Amino acid sequence: MASLRMGAIEVDPPVVLAPMAGVTDAPFRLLCAQFGGGLFVNQMVTARALVEGHRASWELARFHPAERTRSLQLYATDAHYAAEATRMLVGRDLVDHIDLNFGCPAPKVTRNGGGAALPYKRRLLESVIAAVVGAAHEESAGTVPVTVKFRMGIDDEHLTYLDTGRIAEACGASAVALHARTALDHYGPPARLEAIARLVEEVPSIPVLGNGDIATAADATSMMRGTGCAGVVIGRGCLGRPWLFAELQAAFLGHEVPPGPTLGEVSDVIRRHLGLIQQWYGTGARLAPFRKHLAWYLKGYPVGPQVRRAAAAVETPRDVEALLERLDPDAPAPGDAALFNRSHSNPLRRVALPDGWLDDPDELPAVAAPTSVLSGG
Ligand SMILES: Cc1cc2nc3c(=O)[nH]c(=O)nc-3n(C[C@H](O)[C@H](O)[C@H](O)COP(=O)(O)O)c2cc1C
Incomplete structure (x- = not known):
């Protein structure tokens, strides 16, 4: 299958690691990139x-010198801050690509009209995308592409993805990515591939990336064949499984997909991941954020409840090493049942929205721009 072109950037194979708050930090990105292209x-x-x-946000926006394409996702709810942040990032040559997030379903975000709620107000959506594309273009003479990531809509009665795709295309976005669920779906029901296919028809002039439930190389190639999308975005499928990028690379090159790793091979990946964390955050790095990765790495392998409890309590690299020494290196990769239920997996009961939000999609509301670091998508 062909590589993916997003403005000046070529993505080969056409595979994108999804932005995931609290997960896709420099160590995890580097680790994934060691397995395959994208x-x-x-x-x-x-x-x-x-x-x-804010220092914490500027810290998050840093890249490792080994990262070939510095790709950052921005969250914005108004044109002013969106454009100013873009000018800073692009004007100071800190990024090569900006993605805009209009998919976050977290109640604290949608309640204020941000994230997945925002595309319903199409004039506001247009103003934010146009501001970012304009600022990126001015500062980089068009070399830093802007892409837009969104969900299908708020719920099945309020679908916005076709409008959003058309607006992004008209504003000069270089690609769009559809997480094929509504905000109400959250992470619950299966992604709806037919929506990706519909969006491909709707925005013929820019690549559409499909996102949702890709856990194997076969899921990726069948999504591309079945929907006509130009590339895939990988979220939960690579949590604790960064080797998925090797499997994807093999499949896109037409090679045989390597078998899943034994527990001994997983232990080597865990050691590598830990090494990257120590390199990036320092040898005294807090390991609490690494515990969730450990749980994902061990998912499906026969390690027993004591090891899982120990993984949830590691404090130091020695704790991690002691844990790894307890594992059976020959335990084979688990079957497909272990691929699912990593991180979020539930639907929402309702989408929190500002009062009267659904009354008029053509109203141009003022949405307060959040200052804090948010999480979720
Ligand atoms: C822990 C976690 C954090 C996420 N954070 C973001 C985010 O910051 N921005 C975003 O656009 N999507 C975010 N997402 C959504 C993913 O990018 C992706 O769209 C979603 O998980 C669906 O893909 P999947 O079925 O392959 O997981 C997050 C998902 C998870 C599981």
């Missing part, structure tokens, strides 16, 4: 927090 997107940062100089 584009490895940083965590989401809030435009206003960058503009106001």
